[in-house]
Amino acid sequence: MINENILGIVAGTLTSLSMLPQLIKVIREKNVGELSWVMILILIIGLSLWVWYGFLNDELPIIFSNAFAVLVNVCLFICYFLYKNNADK
Known part of the structure; x- marks a missing residue:
């Protein structure tokens, strides 16, 4: 049987990592x-x-993965406002 904490940590880690590729792409491409x-603001809340x-x-x-x-x-939210003018070009 899988330990509940290990299951929670793995699930939380994968969920938390899901936005990293988007953040990296935004930083690279500006x-x-x-x-x-x-959507980002609602997700943060x-x-x-x-x-x-x-x-x-x-x-x-729950604390660590969501934090x-x-x-x-x-x-990503900060990058949005830093780079939003680039999107208008």
């Missing part, structure tokens, strides 16, 4: 023309609520 800042939930329930896999995802998406 182009955010295909991104929706509203939802992930932040998961972090809060994790703290309330003392669930480290990392918040960090990646905040970086």
